[in-house]
Amino acid sequence: MAEKILMKGNEAIAISAIRNGADGYFGYPITPQSEVMETLMKERPWLTTGMVVLQAESETSSINMVYGGACCGKKVMTSSSSPGISLMCEGLSYLAGAELPCVVVNCQRGGPGLGTIQPSQSDYNQCVKGGGHGDYNAIVLAPASAQDMYDFVDTGFDLAFKYRTPVIILADGIVGQMMEKVELRPEKPRMTEEELKAIAPWATTGKSADRSYNFITSLALESDVQERFNQKLAAKYEVIKENEVRYEEYQTADAEYLFVAFGCSARICEAVVDQLREEGIKAGLLRPVTLFPFPAKRLQELSGQVKSMMSIELNLGQMVDDVKLAVNGACPVGFYGRQGGNIYTPDEIVEAFKKFNNLK
Amino acid sequence: MAFKGAIEVDTQKCKGCGVCVENCPTKSIELAKMVNSKGYHYAEMVGDACIGCSNCAIVCPDSVITVYRVKI
Amino acid sequence: MNIEDIKKPENIVYKKTPILTDNVMHYCPGCSHGTVHKLVAEVIEEMGIQDKTIAISPVGCSVFAYNYLNIDWQQAAHGRAPALATATKRLNPDKYVFTYQGDGDLASIGTAEIIHACSRGENIVVIFINNGIYGMTGGQMAPTTLLGMKTATTPYGRDAKLNGFPLVLAPMIAQLDGTAFITRQSVHTAPAARKAKAAIRKAFEYSQKGIGLSFVEIVATCNSGWKMSPVAANKWMVENMFTKYPLGDIKDVLKQE
Numbered sequence: 258m259a260e261k262i263l264m265k266g267n268e269a270i271a272i273s274a275i276r277n278g279a280d281g282y283f284g285y286p287i288t289p290q291s292e293v294m295e296t297l298m299k300e301r302p303w304l305t306t307g308m309v310v311l312q313a314e315s316e317t318s319s320i321n322m323v324y325g326g327a328c329c330g331k332k333v334m335t336s337s338s339s340p341g342i343s344l345m346c347e348g349l350s351y352l353a354g355a356e357l358p359c360v361v362v363n364c365q366r367g368g369p370g371l372g373t374i375q376p377s378q379s380d381y382n383q384c385v386k387g388g389g390h391g392d393y394n395a396i397v398l399a400p401a402s403a404q405d406m407y408d409f410v411d412t413g414f415d416l417a418f419k420y421r422t423p424v425i426i427l428a429d430g431i432v433g434q435m436m437e438k439v440e441l442r443p444e445k446p447r448m449t450e451e452e453l454k455a456i457a458p459w460a461t462t463g464k465s466a467d468r469s470y471n472f473i474t475s476l477a478l479e480s481d482v483q484e485r486f487n488q489k490l491a492a493k494y495e496v497i498k499e500n501e502v503r504y505e506e507y508q509t510a511d512a513e514y515l516f517v518a519f520g521c522s523a524r525i526c527e528a529v530v531d532q533l534r535e536e537g538i539k540a541g542l543l544r545p546v547t548l549f550p551f552p553a554k555r556l557q558e559l560s561g562q563v564k565s566m567m568s569i570e571l572n573l574g575q576m577v578d579d580v581k582l583a584v585n586g587a588c589p590v591g592f593y594g595r596q597g598g599n600i601y602t603p604d605e606i607v608e609a610f611k612k613f614n615n616l617k
Numbered sequence: 618m619a620f621k622g623a624i625e626v627d628t629q630k631c632k633g634c635g636v637c638v639e640n641c642p643t644k645s646i647e648l649a650k651m652v653n654s655k656g657y658h659y660a661e662m663v664g665d666a667c668i669g670c671s672n673c674a675i676v677c678p679d680s681v682i683t684v685y686r687v688k689i
Numbered sequence: 690m691n692i693e694d695i696k697k698p699e700n701i702v703y704k705k706t707p708i709l710t711d712n713v714m715h716y717c718p719g720c721s722h723g724t725v726h727k728l729v730a731e732v733i734e735e736m737g738i739q740d741k742t743i744a745i746s747p748v749g750c751s752v753f754a755y756n757y758l759n760i761d762w763q764q765a766a767h768g769r770a771p772a773l774a775t776a777t778k779r780l781n782p783d784k785y786v787f788t789y790q791g792d793g794d795l796a797s798i799g800t801a802e803i804i805h806a807c808s809r810g811e812n813i814v815v816i817f818i819n820n821g822i823y824g825m826t827g828g829q830m831a832p833t834t835l836l837g838m839k840t841a842t843t844p845y846g847r848d849a850k851l852n853g854f855p856l857v858l859a860p861m862i863a864q865l866d867g868t869a870f871i872t873r874q875s876v877h878t879a880p881a882a883r884k885a886k887a888a889i890r891k892a893f894e895y896s897q898k899g900i901g902l903s904f905v906e907i908v909a910t911c912n913s914g915w916k917m918s919p920v921a922a923n924k925w926m927v928e929n930m931f932t933k934y935p936l937g938d939i940k941d942v943l944k945q946e
Binding site: 623625630632633634635636638639665673679681687689 | 727886920
């Protein structure tokens with residue numbers, strides 16, 4: 258039986274990075290995710306797997322270290338929380354523009370500005386719609402447990418290399434700080450030089466005699482060249498939308514009312530569904546696991562089955578826009594949220610649900 | 618020992634900046650009266666005083682000068 | 690002996706290194722960038738390290754450096770090259786890693802990145818082109834613009850009260866324990882270019898000794914930005930830039946006293 262260890266979500270990110278063959282982590286302290294780098298520094302993976310861990314002078318530098326490492330075809334990552342992710346948006350745009358693989362963890366806290374250090378989901382738009390400048394998307398995974406945090410590091414690297422794209426793990430202060438049992442999956446060694454050259458022939462590994470030199474840039478200058486590149490990205494995003502949509506459903510088979518929630522909110526909504534079903538109300542939950550690509554097709558299908566949908570988010574209503582776009586008016590779509598680091602109880606969601614649906 | 622030299626200029630790539638002219642100790646380079654396809658008065662060797670010292674070539678920003686040298 | 694008899698392959702004593710590509714450089718006539726590119730390329734050829742070199746180009750005129758040197762390149766966001774180089778070197782300790790940055794890139798927007806790369810003692814080479822102006826964007830004031838110097842954003846000359854003073858970076862980073870070799874060179878004459886090349890080679894050699902960052906500043910011209918002919922720009926540089934930015938070694942931790 259696989260080993261299970263009690264750990265924080267943030268610690269799971271660090272342990273998973275080491276066990277899944279990450280080559281490098283570059284970060285900067287910020288609450289509520291500092292445990293990621295603290296754990297890595299305590300574990301000292303450079304003595305075991307050879308993984309590089311470095312505390313940078315800023316989030317700006319961290320993401321650009323990730324850019325440099327990614328250029329070399331290495332499995333590199335960083336983590337931060339909302340204000341730090343804002344600083345990283347420049348780098349994320351360049352990573353997308355240069356089609357580089359990497360994993361970026363955002364352990365969201367309340368904003369805007371310096372905001373709070375408590376959990377939030379208010380970076381949905383920032384991370385899912387782009388954040389940095391230019392037409393791009395990153396694949397966005399939304400973990401709801403410490404196990405997800407552990408698993409998504411590996412999934413994230415797989416997707417990042419498969420599509421040559423940044424992958425964001427959009428966590429939050431709850432998932433990052435919460436302690437849970439985490440099953441340690443079998444270890445994966447770091448890529449060998451040969452494996453790296455096979456998976457990333459484009460990487461800057463030093464120009465060998467058997468190939469022309471590699472250069473990695475996001476600069477086009479000529480409009481036609483840039484437009485062709487934009488369309489190439491668009492085509493890639495279509496493939497991602499076709500193949501990589503992930504979601505979980507809870508009690509949806511006979512659901513008449515659907516909650517849509519991601520991350521920690523999805524866990525709270527499971528309790529809400531249970532509570533409503535005890536009252537005889539057939540509620541269900543769809544939890545998008547990938548926020549980009551968004552499970553729009555499935556929501557569209559369910560919109561013909563349910564009387565209404567409600568998006569539950571720790572923000573002022575961001576994902577709800579995507580839910581509305583997906584159902585395209587086929588059923589009413591409501592929203593309930595809390596902000597500033599406050600977290601809803603199941604009871605207050607039930608109350609908001611009944612109000613929206615005119616139920617007693 | 619004395620040297621005799623010569624230079625070959627890639628006249629199509631030369632931008633006629635004149636830095637080589639300034640750096641030639643034997644005044645063996647001038648900018649041509651003719652222009653290349655880009656409109657630059659390219660550098661050219663004049664006379665037979667060149668000693669093949671390579672000064673022109675090492676300061677050439679566009680690396681368009683090849684230098685030859687023989688002992689005489 | 691006539692000229693055509695001299696021009697034989699066996700008599701070649703200097704030709705373009707194969708580390709330079711055949712692409713025509715986009716730089717203005719007389720631009721120092723081309724000369725520095727060549728010197729770096731020659732060092733790479735002479736050291737036989739083409740397959741072991743990874744370069745980082747900046748934002749600025751030399752953003753396209755990757756078109757001109759036949760080595761692997763990463764093109765960084767404005768000012769961030771030392772961060773890319775840090776990760777690249779730490780992940781590939783056996784490789785030679787260098788950044789190539791202008792004064793706007795390195796001494797303005799990228800000040801944090803260069804200072805901290807120096808402070809951490811990253812075993813990389815930094816080639817810093819200081820021509821006192823932003824070339825790519827059309828000749829605006831750089832942090833290194835001299836007092837009184839006219840640029841597009843200091844049309845009446847740089848005024849300390851309005852624009853602050855020129856930033857002299859090399860002595861600042863010389864104080865940091867993480868730097869191994871700091872030198873200031875130029876490439877306007879053949880002897881200067883030969884010295885600059887020797888300095889670049891030393892910097893590359895130092896970067897494999899694990900003794901910290903090597904920094905080669907090249908005081909350079911931007912004749913278009915300065916609105917002078919290439920030859921006049923070189924003269925102006927000698928008379929003005931060298932006063933504020935004197936040439937020579939500033940720090941060499943391995944130098945025998």
